[in-house]
Amino acid sequence: MLSGISPWSILLILIIVVVLFGTKKLRNVGADLGSAIKSFKKSSKEDDTKSKTVSTKTSAKEDSK
Numbered sequence: 001m002l003s004g005i006s007p008w009s010i011l012l013i014l015i016i017v018v019v020l021f022g023t024k025k026l027r028n029v030g031a032d033l034g035s036a037i038k039s040f041k042k043s044s045k046e047d048d049t050k051s052k053t054v055s056t057k058t059s060a061k062e063d064s065k
Contacts, residue, residue, distance in 0.1 A: 018026065 021029075
C-alpha cells in the first residue's frame with residue numbers, strides 16, 4: 001500500500017509542513033500533544049486502580065455474606 005511513497009516524498013512533505021506552520025508552532029503542538037498523552041495515560045491508570053479497588057471491595061463484601 002505504501003510502496004509508492006519514497007523517503008524523498010516524506011522529506012518533501014515534512015519540509016512543506018515546516019514552511020507552512022513554522023518550527024515554533026510545531027513545537028507547541030508537539031508539547032501539547034505530549035501533555036495530552038501523559039494526561040490520558042495518568043487517567044487511565046487511575047481508572048484501573050479505582051476499578052480494581054471497587055472490585056476488591058465488592059469481592060470482600062460478597063465473601064463476608
